[in-house]
Amino acid sequence: MPPVEKHLKISSERTGEEFRELHEWIDNPERKVERHDITKIHEYGKMIEEKYGEKGLQEYIQHIRDDVQAKFNHILYDFEKAMKETLAYFGVKER
Numbered sequence: 001m002p003p004v005e006k007h008l009k010i011s012s013e014r015t016g017e018e019f020r021e022l023h024e025w026i027d028n029p030e031r032k033v034e035r036h037d038i039t040k041i042h043e044y045g046k047m048i049e050e051k052y053g054e055k056g057l058q059e060y061i062q063h064i065r066d067d068v069q070a071k072f073n074h075i076l077y078d079f080e081k082a083m084k085e086t087l088a089y090f091g092v093k094e095r
């Protein structure tokens, strides 16, 4: 998943604000799992909107979306690498 600095840059480009406190809250190492839990978006979303407004709420959702995309890209990369290595191991040539 992108490090906090990457999220700050993405938010800055999108809104003109970093939302540093918000991104650091989401990626807090001790609370990372629960704060990326999509079933808690409603609960956390209300709290975040009260504190950071509608823009902050959007950045929270965007943070999770960007992490989902990065995670699945990583999984896909690892999968394709393992497929290639396994096929090569068995002498199967790529088509």
Ligand SMILES: [Zn+2]
Pocket: 001, 026, 027, 036, 063, 067
């Ligand atoms: Zn994150």
